[in-house]
Amino acid sequence: MTRTISGLPPAPDPPHDLLSRIDRRTPALFLDYDGTLTPIVARPELAVMSPDMRAIVRDLATLVPLAVVSGRDRADVESLVGLSTLYYAGSHGFDIAGPGGETIALDHGTDFDPLLDHVKSVLADRVGPVTGAQIEPKKASVAVHYRNTDAQGAAHVQRVVDDLLARHADLKVTPGKMVFELQPNIDWDKGKAVLHLLDVLGLGDEAFLPIYFGDDITDEHAFAALDERPNGGLGVFVGTPEGEGGDRPTAAHFRVPDPAACGVLLARLAERLRESRR
Numbered sequence: 283m284t285r286t287i288s289g290l291p292p293a294p295d296p297p298h299d300l301l302s303r304i305d306r307r308t309p310a311l312f313l314d315y316d317g318t319l320t321p322i323v324a325r326p327e328l329a330v331m332s333p334d335m336r337a338i339v340r341d342l343a344t345l346v347p348l349a350v351v352s353g354r355d356r357a358d359v360e361s362l363v364g365l366s367t368l369y370y371a372g373s374h375g376f377d378i379a380g381p382g383g384e385t386i387a388l389d390h391g392t393d394f395d396p397l398l399d400h401v402k403s404v405l406a407d408r409v410g411p412v413t414g415a416q417i418e419p420k421k422a423s424v425a426v427h428y429r430n431t432d433a434q435g436a437a438h439v440q441r442v443v444d445d446l447l448a449r450h451a452d453l454k455v456t457p458g459k460m461v462f463e464l465q466p467n468i469d470w471d472k473g474k475a476v477l478h479l480l481d482v483l484g485l486g487d488e489a490f491l492p493i494y495f496g497d498d499i500t501d502e503h504a505f506a507a508l509d510e511r512p513n514g515g516l517g518v519f520v521g522t523p524e525g526e527g528g529d530r531p532t533a534a535h536f537r538v539p540d541p542a543a544c545g546v547l548l549a550r551l552a553e554r555l556r557e558s559r560r
């Protein structure tokens with residue numbers, strides 16, 4: 283991968299813009315939630331979508347297939363978005379459901395609940411007392427947030443996570459923005475979730491152009507999956523090279539600076555889809 287965030291073209295600027303890349307294909311949209319549809323906030327429960335953004339997403343979902351793909355629990359992100367007409371992939375895609383609430387099965391086979399229960403209880407014991415740390419138990423993973431800890435607290439959280447990983451080969455960690463996400467060590471991520479959804483929803487052929495919007499390291503799996511896909515796909519990075527992750531290699535194709543700009547782009551996309559159907 284030779285691109286970096288600073289080298290990505292801004293998505294809305296013609297002539298090399300995202301909208302002109304769509305051509306006659308039907309976009310299939312995959313949207314991360316935190317940092318993409320909402321600004322990053324100090325506590326995850328405060329990440330609320332604006333009414334404008336909700337209206338844009340609701341509108342787009344009437345025009346094209348649309349899924350929200352989040353690290354959050356599916357029920358959690360579903361209630362934050364508050365729209366029943368979308369697909370939701372929670373826990374980085376471990377848990378997928380459609381508009382009617384029908385679940386879309388993954389086939390990874392093993393029951394990881396006992397492992398996750400153990401991890402949740404170790405974290406409650408050892409990280410629970412750290413001031414500012416926040417444990418977020420989820421259905422298919424556990425997140426430990428350390429945004430509000432001091433340096434000593436953050437180092438302690440890191441040690442506890444390292445200990446858990448050393449003891450459990452079937453556990454892996456995905457680092458995010460001031461958060462460790464501990465999950466079963468199976469070969470599944472947002473990229474696999476997006477490819478799986480394209481497949482089960484019948485969106486795999488060339489008539490559809492999948493476009494993924496995301497702001498974080500975990501979204502790179504989805505950017506890469508689309509970048510390498512024979513029938514193509516585009517990634518839009520939401521953020522700037524000056525942001526929390528700094529400038530780094532990326533498999534995205536375009537960028538927008540923040541969630542507000544992402545909303546403007548999505549609204550333009552809806553407008554353009556309407557025009558093309560007139």
Ligand SMILES: [Mg+2]
Binds near residue numbers: 314317318497498
């Ligand atoms: Mg995000």
